[in-house]
Amino acid sequence: MELSESIKEFKTKLNLLKIMNKLGKAAAFNEELDNDLEENRRGEDLENNPYSNSSSDFIKSLSAVKGSQKIEVPIIELTNVWKIYQMGEIEFAALKGINLEIYEGEFLIVLGPSGSGKSTLMNLLGCLDLPSKGTVCLNSKNISELNESELAKIRGQMIGFIFQSFNLIPTLNTYENVLLPLEFQEEDAQKTRKKVAYLLDIVGLSDKKQNLPSQLSGGQRQRVAIARSLAVNPPIILADEPTGNLDSKTGNYILDFLNDLHEREGKTIIIVTHDLDIVKYATRVVYIKDGEIEKMEKRTKIESEGLK
Ligand SMILES: Nc1ncnc2c1ncn2[C@@H]1O[C@H](COP(=O)(O)OP(=O)(O)OP(=O)(O)O)[C@@H](O)[C@H]1O
Numbered sequence: 001m002e003l004s005e006s007i008k009e010f011k012t013k014l015n016l017l018k019i020m021n022k023l024g025k026a027a028a029f030n031e032e033l034d035n036d037l038e039e040n041r042r043g044e045d046l047e048n049n050p051y052s053n054s055s056s057d058f059i060k061s062l063s064a065v066k067g068s069q070k071i072e073v074p075i076i077e078l079t080n081v082w083k084i085y086q087m088g089e090i091e092f093a094a095l096k097g098i099n100l101e102i103y104e105g106e107f108l109i110v111l112g113p114s115g116s117g118k119s120t121l122m123n124l125l126g127c128l129d130l131p132s133k134g135t136v137c138l139n140s141k142n143i144s145e146l147n148e149s150e151l152a153k154i155r156g157q158m159i160g161f162i163f164q165s166f167n168l169i170p171t172l173n174t175y176e177n178v179l180l181p182l183e184f185q186e187e188d189a190q191k192t193r194k195k196v197a198y199l200l201d202i203v204g205l206s207d208k209k210q211n212l213p214s215q216l217s218g219g220q221r222q223r224v225a226i227a228r229s230l231a232v233n234p235p236i237i238l239a240d241e242p243t244g245n246l247d248s249k250t251g252n253y254i255l256d257f258l259n260d261l262h263e264r265e266g267k268t269i270i271i272v273t274h275d276l277d278i279v280k281y282a283t284r285v286v287y288i289k290d291g292e293i294e295k296m297e298k299r300t301k302i303e304s305e306g307l308k
């Protein structure tokens, strides 16, 4: 429900863009974008990366804690979490007492069969939903104690979502879909444009910026969703079946891309899936069955590097 409200809000903001288009400003806008793209060609130096100086406050705060006290603080911590769905008289426990700590720099895969509670868990890990019982802490804050706008803010800064069904806005083109999360940041327009251009470049969609989602292939849509999830440079990327709708070649491209983000930028990646093949990328696998954690398995970095 919160999500649909956010989308409504997004749409209102994006109408402004549409109006700009109608006023004929789009041509100039796109010309500038092309210039930005030219500047940001692959192999660009760090100065051209509009994200190069923007490591999040969150990462800084974690390092400070780690530096002074030599302890690791979980980015996300679930303690005895239950999710109980109410259907009239009937209650259904989709999650039953989940305890899970996720640390910075993990590549965590939550694996389980259909109906085991993966998407329910993803919604809680991503702070899109509140637990029926137990606590979910994001950056050491109990999310049940935050008000709507505080929660939206911390979630927006810290988590990039890649949903199973992409969740692109059908009436917005590639450029506008990636722009959405940045509309909430208080940054100047030129920097925002540079960021979108950079993101479209790294996902290889610079030539598709005017296409609506319906004018893109499944893999291209997924790449728009990834670019959008990276827009605010969040330390955590959360993906629900990111390869579920893709052929294996495109699926591997997406996973290699996420793996790169993990290895090169130290992003925390969380993927929920029923696809056993993805396990090879993980540093830890959590097996879930009937709403409970069945087992957890740590994997070494060597195994994930062995992919290449
Ligand atoms: N809103 C809801 N109301 C009632 N039951 C629900 C609701 N959402 C999910 N469930 C039930 O909770 C259980 C877990 O659902 P969930 O969507 O988390 O499964 P999943 O592991 O993601 O499955 P899949 O792999 O098929 O996507 C299922 O049995 C589902 O029927």
Ligand SMILES: [Mg+2]
Pocket: 118, 119, 120
């Ligand atoms: Mg699911």
